[in-house]
Amino acid sequence: MAETSDFKAKPPGGIDPIGASSEGASVYELIREDIIEGRLAANERLVVTDLARRHGTSTNPVREALQLLRGEGFVIFTPNRGARVRPIDQEFVRDIYEIGVLIEPALTRWFVNMATVEDIAELERIQGLIEENNFADTFRHSELDTAFHTVMYQRHYNRHAAELWWKHREVLRAVSRRFNFTLARRAAIMREHRELIAHVKAGNADEAAELVARHVEGSGRHILEHMRARNAARAG
Amino acid sequence: MAETSDFKAKPPGGIDPIGASSEGASVYELIREDIIEGRLAANERLVVTDLARRHGTSTNPVREALQLLRGEGFVIFTPNRGARVRPIDQEFVRDIYEIGVLIEPALTRWFVNMATVEDIAELERIQGLIEENNFADTFRHSELDTAFHTVMYQRHYNRHAAELWWKHREVLRAVSRRFNFTLARRAAIMREHRELIAHVKAGNADEAAELVARHVEGSGRHILEHMRARNAARAG
């Protein structure tokens, strides 16, 4: 049932500091989505009154949502001048993917040593869906790819690291959704995923970790290249 | 001037999402301090009205401060039930020092390749103060030790990583302030700092990185041992 089109990646249960307000989709989530998805431009002012009107609520919920977003680093405050959207630019992306390169291998290493038969079956199932989709629906690929890695990290004992990964992942996923995958990148993803599964099966923790480092590195570079290209196009 | 007793570690300028409200010490900072320093017990309820009264303000600033702290992970919210202090327990400490083990070596590697003569002089100056103090004033040691590592990380291009380090550092510093350093740990710190400076001078990035990994690892273990001991004492 979750294999059809309405597949939706969800965070590894555990730490996340949410605990929203009354209605299903809180103001916080909506604004956050708008920022990550790029519907709110970089550095755009976030006027409390406007947001309140737009979301059909009063100002206080918005103010609190903005503070929450500030704590998470998506919004920047200047005293007496309110909030602005923290630009998700190349620096931002580079920073978080570099952190991923450092953290994910460690998470992977642990997973390889703890993986059950079911885990591996799940990985193969998802990889099957990925290959079946074969980048036809890039959005779907994005979700599946995230699911793939979530299987590996979701049960890690270091909830902080896992949560950090998830937070970064959300951003990268949103950014990369706006681009297409190059053929080279597609091939690399498929190859590396298959190789990764093989390492997990064989229990090669070190090899798996090193592979993941390359995998994340490649993913980051790919996104940055696209961003650079787009910026160049915009400027030229 | 900063060498006397009123030495105060300050964050590496750059990203931090602060930008407080009117008065010098915002409600946010006060509550945050209370949590980190352990003046607010783990899981203690954070009642908005009380906090507002205690800090001589109305409820809204407190509410926003709590959301900010939630975003930073120091406070946990449950819908319609308000906020609680996120317990800084062994798991918490282990999580963040493990992340440090992953990130700090990378920061160090970069520093070694970028260190100027002034940087090295500054490191040696601080190390001199550390040896001069020789753990007589553990608080002062804590600040100096933080300053030592800040010199290395403050100019790193990856502001996210640097900020992450700083956030974690603040927590560890506060926790470790409640304990004394064992003799073994004291010796290790001195030795490793001196060795680190030597590596920086020689430009041995890899060796320095590996040493820092051990250094952070050792520091984390040390803190955890103390926490375990205290918990055992409390239980026994």
Add this chain to the structure above:
DNA sequence: ACGCGCCAAATCGTACATTGTTTGGAGAAA
């Protein structure tokens, strides 16, 4: 062209209303 002051706008703090949760005690059943 350049400063000066006023005005619109938005943040920030205070007060209040509403809604949901907790608590303590009265009363019934054992």
Add this chain to the structure above:
DNA sequence: TTTCTCCAAACAATGTACGATTTGGCGCGT
């Protein structure tokens, strides 16, 4: 007498409304 249930009143979180203070800009005058 003890214990369990239920209810109501106190309590606190969440949402609304409003006034004060700051900021940035526009236009006026020189």
